[in-house]
Amino acid sequence: MPSSSAARPHRLDVLVTIDENYALPFKVMACSIMANNPGARVTFRLLQGDGRSPGGVASLRAYCARIGAELVATRVDGRLLESAPTTKRYPVEMYFRLLAPFLIEDVDRLIYLDPDTLVINPLEPLARTRLAGQDCFAAACHTGVPEQIAKPINNVRLHTEGGYFNTGVILMDLPRARRVVRIGDISEYVSSLMRGTFLPDQDLFNALYGRHTHEVDDGLWNYDPRSYSQYLVISGGQRDFDWVAANTSVIHFCGSRKPWRSSARTRFEALYAHYMAIERRYERR
Amino acid sequence: MPSSSAARPHRLDVLVTIDENYALPFKVMACSIMANNPGARVTFRLLQGDGRSPGGVASLRAYCARIGAELVATRVDGRLLESAPTTKRYPVEMYFRLLAPFLIEDVDRLIYLDPDTLVINPLEPLARTRLAGQDCFAAACHTGVPEQIAKPINNVRLHTEGGYFNTGVILMDLPRARRVVRIGDISEYVSSLMRGTFLPDQDLFNALYGRHTHEVDDGLWNYDPRSYSQYLVISGGQRDFDWVAANTSVIHFCGSRKPWRSSARTRFEALYAHYMAIERRYERR
Numbered sequence: 001m002p003s004s005s006a007a008r009p010h011r012l013d014v015l016v017t018i019d020e021n022y023a024l025p026f027k028v029m030a031c032s033i034m035a036n037n038p039g040a041r042v043t044f045r046l047l048q049g050d051g052r053s054p055g056g057v058a059s060l061r062a063y064c065a066r067i068g069a070e071l072v073a074t075r076v077d078g079r080l081l082e083s084a085p086t087t088k089r090y091p092v093e094m095y096f097r098l099l100a101p102f103l104i105e106d107v108d109r110l111i112y113l114d115p116d117t118l119v120i121n122p123l124e125p126l127a128r129t130r131l132a133g134q135d136c137f138a139a140a141c142h143t144g145v146p147e148q149i150a151k152p153i154n155n156v157r158l159h160t161e162g163g164y165f166n167t168g169v170i171l172m173d174l175p176r177a178r179r180v181v182r183i184g185d186i187s188e189y190v191s192s193l194m195r196g197t198f199l200p201d202q203d204l205f206n207a208l209y210g211r212h213t214h215e216v217d218d219g220l221w222n223y224d225p226r227s228y229s230q231y232l233v234i235s236g237g238q239r240d241f242d243w244v245a246a247n248t249s250v251i252h253f254c255g256s257r258k259p260w261r262s263s264a265r266t267r268f269e270a271l272y273a274h275y276m277a278i279e280r281r282y283e284r285r
Numbered sequence: 286m287p288s289s290s291a292a293r294p295h296r297l298d299v300l301v302t303i304d305e306n307y308a309l310p311f312k313v314m315a316c317s318i319m320a321n322n323p324g325a326r327v328t329f330r331l332l333q334g335d336g337r338s339p340g341g342v343a344s345l346r347a348y349c350a351r352i353g354a355e356l357v358a359t360r361v362d363g364r365l366l367e368s369a370p371t372t373k374r375y376p377v378e379m380y381f382r383l384l385a386p387f388l389i390e391d392v393d394r395l396i397y398l399d400p401d402t403l404v405i406n407p408l409e410p411l412a413r414t415r416l417a418g419q420d421c422f423a424a425a426c427h428t429g430v431p432e433q434i435a436k437p438i439n440n441v442r443l444h445t446e447g448g449y450f451n452t453g454v455i456l457m458d459l460p461r462a463r464r465v466v467r468i469g470d471i472s473e474y475v476s477s478l479m480r481g482t483f484l485p486d487q488d489l490f491n492a493l494y495g496r497h498t499h500e501v502d503d504g505l506w507n508y509d510p511r512s513y514s515q516y517l518v519i520s521g522g523q524r525d526f527d528w529v530a531a532n533t534s535v536i537h538f539c540g541s542r543k544p545w546r547s548s549a550r551t552r553f554e555a556l557y558a559h560y561m562a563i564e565r566r567y568e569r570r
Contacts, residue, residue, distance in 0.1 A: 007566075035320055038566060120559060122566075241549045245558035246565070264526045270552035271559055273530035274405060280531070281292075281323060281407075 007039025010124055015104075015112040015172065017047045017096040020056050022115040025260050027063055028272070028279045032119045034067045035278065036249075040124065042069040045104055047096040050078045066282045074103050080183060094201045097170065098186055098209075101177035108175055113250070114168035116258060118272055121249040126171050126221055131214055136176035139165040139205075140218035143234060144227035158207040165213055167202045168252045169222040180212050223248045225268035226255050241267055292324025295409055300330045300389075300397040300457065302381040305341050307400040310545050312348055313557070313564045317404045319352050320563065321534075325409065327354040330389055332381040335363045351567045359388050366472055379486045382455065383471055383494075386421075386462035393460055398535070399453035401543060403557055406534040411456050411506055416499050421461035424450040424490075425503035428519060429512035443492040450498055452487045453537045454507040465497050508533045510553035511540050526552055 014033065018026045033042060044064055048057060057073045064071040076096055096103075097112050104110065109127055113119075129138045141163030154164040189204050205213075218224070219231055219239055231239045244251075251268055253259050259272035299318065303311045318327060329349055333342060342358045349356040365384060366377055381388075382397045389395065394412055398404075414423045426436075426448030439449040474489050490498075503509070504516055504524055516524045529536075536553055538544050544557035 121562060241555060242558050246562045264552060267549060267552050267555035270526060270555045273527050274556055277531045
């Protein structure tokens, strides 16, 4: 869709920290952003580790150019987190998003997105979320039943009080975050995490920065399609599929069933399949 | 999605004959074309009757400009079909598509689309379909079971030999059609039709021009989502939803259940709901 004269021009900076294995879902997500953010000048900010192949980045940059976006890659010096223990399953890249305030200095606001997301409506309202007091992030807590059961456990486990934020979608206000985030805190916490947690990066975010995070509606900004029926019931029937199509901006396929590896069975996977087809159009022919 | 440098520039002329009641589905269809035809310079050619309000056309033209397309309206002189009997249910507009060869002279090839279609992949391959011999149109026959049962009946009823073409999607080669289509034939046939047929315009097309129509694959160009299971079975399991997402260009919601009046229950209606949301973004705010 060409940029419409009716769409207000604005910039949109999207943070990603993918490795080679997530090139395809990243491109699908990128296509979905371009199609659903008319008027946006989109820049993808990629934080990459020392080991990442420059060829892979060049190919992603070329792809972004073909869909009308820019990709700016920043190499992360491994020494920044040299005290952080890592494993194959939990590579150092996982923590990069939290270092963004120190690695990216030329923009004020970023939206971090996991690569297993699909953007079906504009992101601008999230980018403009008002943050008060000491808040420097905005994120959503999933409202499904498992999350509600886990909440008191997480509160004790992580010494938090509010909800447990899902870190697949995070608005970051970088100047505000620089006043709160400390690299030392991150690597220290990482050391303690390795004694066995389920989602170490998410735990870290909640334990260290949950109190600096403004909560946004997961139905709009971090919609878990596995919880469709629960959203529908909790909303008294309002949040049916049409509501999602008209209002939800980010669908987060956060389960183990990934839509780029499965055949489309649900209405949400149907949307994903459509954007996979769009993605293929922009592959180098 | 901005026009990509990788997309080959080409023109795409789409014929529509909607009245005021179909403004919304037309706009949804138009958005779906713009999103899925990168590189295309799209012109919608609207054939309008004497009675159509000029204000309505101006509003459609403004809408098309906002999505990056052009709309060219041609007023049809009612006297062209003055001998054609019409009723409220079968207004004269219904026949306009067949008059296109005489009303539009500045393009060679048009794709006629019913407004209850959604375009999810490029139309260019249809526009470039090779026509041989005396063929001047290309269209699809629906391959569902009801159509297969009706075929021999239609062949007798309409004195045709091949399949019964669905006229929701027609490629028209106008210079070739001018050698075949006669306005007198149309109005004469219309008179006989009114004695009671189910789809008078479709019958007319098949009876008069079926033999000048090149058959194309309905799974690609005129996909009836009610027949999903039949397409799947006939194709030996190949044409699942992912296949449709990757290959089908035109979904034709040709039943009485219209996706702009219903809540999205199926994967196909989910795609429609998504494009309805996109349509709303471009309404005058």
